[in-house]
Amino acid sequence: MGIMTELIIKNLSARVEGKEILRDVNLTVRGGEIHALMGPNGAGKSTLGNVLIGHPNYEITGGSIKLDGVELVGKYPEERARAGLYLAFQSPVAIPGVKLSAFLRTAYKNLHPEEKLSVNDFYKLVSSHLKKVGLDESFMSRSVNDGFSGGERKRLEILQMVILRPKIIVLDEIDSGLDVDALGLISDEILQFFNDQTAFLIVTHYQRILKRIDPQFVHVLMNGKIAKEGDRELALRIENEGYDWIRGN
Amino acid sequence: MEIQNMSKDEEIEKLLESVKNITSKKSDWEFKDSFKPQYTTGKGLNRKVVEEISDIKNEPDWMRRIRLKALEIFEAKPVPTWGPDLSGIDWENISYYNKPGDSNTNSWDDVPEMIKDTFQKLGIPEMEQKYLAGSVAQYESEGVYHSLRKVWEDKGVVFMDLDSAIREHPDLVKQYFCKAVPITDNKFAALNGAVWSGGSFLYVPKGVHIDMPLQTYFRMNNEGTGQFEHTIVVADEGSSVHYIEGCTAPRWDKNSLHSAIVEIYVNKNAKARYTSVQNWSKSVYNMPTKRAWVEENGQMEWVGGSLGSKVTMLYPSSYLRGPHASASNLNISLAGPGTVKDTGAKALHFAPYTTSKIVAKSISIEDGKAIYRGLLRINKGAVESKSHVQCDALLINDESASYTFPHDEIYEPTATFGHEASVGKIGTEELTYLRSRGLSEDEASSMIVLGFLDDVMREIPMEFAIEMNRLIKMEMSKMGAVG
Ligand SMILES: Nc1ncnc2c1ncn2[C@@H]1O[C@H](COP(=O)(O)OP(=O)(O)OP(=O)(O)O)[C@@H](O)[C@H]1O
Ligand SMILES: [Mg+2]
Numbered sequence: 001m002g003i004m005t006e007l008i009i010k011n012l013s014a015r016v017e018g019k020e021i022l023r024d025v026n027l028t029v030r031g032g033e034i035h036a037l038m039g040p041n042g043a044g045k046s047t048l049g050n051v052l053i054g055h056p057n058y059e060i061t062g063g064s065i066k067l068d069g070v071e072l073v074g075k076y077p078e079e080r081a082r083a084g085l086y087l088a089f090q091s092p093v094a095i096p097g098v099k100l101s102a103f104l105r106t107a108y109k110n111l112h113p114e115e116k117l118s119v120n121d122f123y124k125l126v127s128s129h130l131k132k133v134g135l136d137e138s139f140m141s142r143s144v145n146d147g148f149s150g151g152e153r154k155r156l157e158i159l160q161m162v163i164l165r166p167k168i169i170v171l172d173e174i175d176s177g178l179d180v181d182a183l184g185l186i187s188d189e190i191l192q193f194f195n196d197q198t199a200f201l202i203v204t205h206y207q208r209i210l211k212r213i214d215p216q217f218v219h220v221l222m223n224g225k226i227a228k229e230g231d232r233e234l235a236l237r238i239e240n241e242g243y244d245w246i247r248g249n
Numbered sequence: 250m251e252i253q254n255m256s257k258d259e260e261i262e263k264l265l266e267s268v269k270n271i272t273s274k275k276s277d278w279e280f281k282d283s284f285k286p287q288y289t290t291g292k293g294l295n296r297k298v299v300e301e302i303s304d305i306k307n308e309p310d311w312m313r314r315i316r317l318k319a320l321e322i323f324e325a326k327p328v329p330t331w332g333p334d335l336s337g338i339d340w341e342n343i344s345y346y347n348k349p350g351d352s353n354t355n356s357w358d359d360v361p362e363m364i365k366d367t368f369q370k371l372g373i374p375e376m377e378q379k380y381l382a383g384s385v386a387q388y389e390s391e392g393v394y395h396s397l398r399k400v401w402e403d404k405g406v407v408f409m410d411l412d413s414a415i416r417e418h419p420d421l422v423k424q425y426f427c428k429a430v431p432i433t434d435n436k437f438a439a440l441n442g443a444v445w446s447g448g449s450f451l452y453v454p455k456g457v458h459i460d461m462p463l464q465t466y467f468r469m470n471n472e473g474t475g476q477f478e479h480t481i482v483v484a485d486e487g488s489s490v491h492y493i494e495g496c497t498a499p500r501w502d503k504n505s506l507h508s509a510i511v512e513i514y515v516n517k518n519a520k521a522r523y524t525s526v527q528n529w530s531k532s533v534y535n536m537p538t539k540r541a542w543v544e545e546n547g548q549m550e551w552v553g554g555s556l557g558s559k560v561t562m563l564y565p566s567s568y569l570r571g572p573h574a575s576a577s578n579l580n581i582s583l584a585g586p587g588t589v590k591d592t593g594a595k596a597l598h599f600a601p602y603t604t605s606k607i608v609a610k611s612i613s614i615e616d617g618k619a620i621y622r623g624l625l626r627i628n629k630g631a632v633e634s635k636s637h638v639q640c641d642a643l644l645i646n647d648e649s650a651s652y653t654f655p656h657d658e659i660y661e662p663t664a665t666f667g668h669e670a671s672v673g674k675i676g677t678e679e680l681t682y683l684r685s686r687g688l689s690e691d692e693a694s695s696m697i698v699l700g701f702l703d704d705v706m707r708e709i710p711m712e713f714a715i716e717m718n719r720l721i722k723m724e725m726s727k728m729g730a731v732g
Contacts (some may be wrong), residue, residue, distance in 0.1 A: 053685045054684075054685075055681050055685075056681065077685045078684045078688060078689050078690075080685070081687040086685075087685055089682065095673075096700070098683070098696050102696070103683065103686070103688075106696065107683075107686040110687040111686075144683075164686060
């Protein structure tokens with residue numbers, strides 16, 4: 001067996017503040033696949049992302065999350081990151097005082113201890129990708145997300161992804177708040193990064209990103225449950241008709 | 250990316266490493282030894298106790314008169330109620346004077362074994378050998394050790410505990426004693442005036458630049474005691490000096506009181522830096538009065554770290570008395586669970602072209618309360634004077650809070666001043682974000698703390714930053730994981 005990438009979510013249920021949000025979610029994502037996750041506001045899409053990375057406010061009440069055969073439930077967020085999981089947050093939090101360059105380098109060293117990239121080369125790498133996501137170098141000495149505009153935060157999520165090179169990537173509404181040009185830049189970065197060892201779960205409400213990054217699978221989460229699955233036709237139908245017809249089922 | 254930024258990141262990496270290595274170490278000052286003082290005035294305070302202290306010290310008449318006057322003032326003044334709750338001070342059950350022994354020596358070999366052990370555990374003799382130009386060690390009420398390198402002694406520098414200085418340099422001491430901080434200043438200063446014992450006297454003659462710091466280390470060991478040292482630092486014309494204070498005490502059940510006076514005289518063209526790192530245990534009420542008089546073109550720098558104690562009220566003040574005098578004040582407070590740090594600074598501009606800069610950083614954990622309380626006064630005639638106040642707060646835990654009470658009295662129209670404030674957080678969201686990128690919880694919180702201290706890192710001793718980090722982590726692990 002060669003290198004594989006496979007995330008298997010089985011019968012996953014989770015609670016926030018005592019409230020059941022996810023019920024029996026099943027989802028499998030493999031290297032080389034692009035999945036879209038859709039669903040109305042409050043359906044539990046972001047909850048799923050947070051549960052996957054081990055956010056401590058979310059309590060798993062049942063089920064399992066396996067990445068390449070290894071159970072992630074019960075593991076710390078940093079262990080999941082090391083296993084290759086990455087979440088681009090819907091609303092990335094600002095962390096005043098923590099400088100982007102120092103943070104990124106620490107993260108990089110933790111995730112790729114075997115790679116001995118010199119400080120200099122590392123900065124060159126970061127610089128080149130900053131440019132690609134449309135941020136200038138001065139961002140490197142700024143605090144993480146602090147004072148960033150909504151779109152800048154989204155760009156930074158993609159920059160981090162490219163530098164940290166995870167395998168399973170959840171993009172939670174990466175397209176919201178991006179201007180048209182930025183959406184183009186970001187989509188190009190994502191597509192360049194994509195290969196048969198990486199997989200994407202793209203959480204979105206809109207077609208505009210799915211037109212650029214074509215999903216093979218579309219899942220609809222409603223009320224904490226996968227209510228419908230299909231291919232890109234499903235996404236198109238939702239764009240035109242909304243969710244009521246699924247609810248009606 | 251500039252080289253400067255890169256090397257700074259490397260510095261942070263190194264710091265993170267050192268922080269990691271130190272986390273497992275248990276707090277190493279909270280041990281107690283079983284030393285019993287040779288003599289104590291017993292519990293409570295009255296005229297007899299004050300006279301007894303004066304008798305034991307066999308001090309000059311003028312000092313005895315100051316003590317008795319101060320006692321009257323202390324008794325007349327009410328306990329201040331405008332700040333933190335001080336009702337836990339058990340005035341009647343405090344032993345106000347505790348004499349460890351007879352010896353006050355300049356050789357560690359002559360310090361009583363148990364006390365010597367204590368200071369050794371705290372690393373004092375080692376530090377002295379490596380970094381210090383001189384060192385004084387105080388245990389309970391009295392100095393037990395003092396030394397000054399010969400080069401400085403030869404240049405006329407005086408550094409010893411205040412009791413010894415009164416015997417050996419009475420006129421010099423009398424000139425400065427309670428001038429900047431009069432016994433009428435506040436209830437705790439009056440208390441200190443009445444029962445003061447120990448503290449250091451440092452005199453730097455004209456034009457002498459001491460390039461290594463001098464340090465006094467204060468240790469309280471027995472519960473229910475009070476420590477009331479009085480320290481005087483004089484930087485005479487054109488001289489420069491860096492004086493450091495450290496203090497610790499073990500953890501007790503009964504509350505203790507520490508109420509010091511620190512007076513600093515920065516004469517014309519002189520420069521003084523005063524660094525203090527306070528790590529009292531959580532049973533100590535820490536109520537010092539610290540003040541500097543800064544004359545023409547003199548520079549005063551306060552660097553303070555308040556890590557421990559139950560309640561601290563501390564507002565080091567700078568009286569800028571001559572033209573072009575300047576003061577900078579950097580204070581870092583950590584308010585752990587159940588503790589209150591009511592700290593800040595005062596800058597009073599009496600002369601033209603004077604400048605002051607105040608940077609206050611506070612960290613509060615759980616219900617720990619960090620309060621900034623400041624006073625800025627620019628008198629009429631202090632033309633073109635400038636002041637800047639910056640207050641940054643870091644809240645660890647989503648429920649913590651911080652408060653700022655700046656107070657400005659500006660009477661000079663040509664003066665300029667500004668205030669800045671920021672609040673950061675080590676909350677679940679922040680930690681989870683960093684951890685989801687592969688940082689451990691330790692690394693994530695350290696990174697936030699170091700980031701918070703970034704602009705003052707160069708000003709504070711490295712050990713201090715690491716110690717602070719360690720304390721924060723200890724507190725966080727006690728809370729059960731934040732993340
Ligand atoms: N920390 C929390 N405390 C209380 N309720 C929460 C919390 N996090 C999520 N919820 C609730 O869980 C439900 C699912 O929220 P979630 O953010 O997962 O929705 P979503 O599908 O991502 O919606 P959107 O499309 O608007 O981003 C919502 O009702 C939300 O209010
Ligand atoms: Mg969402």
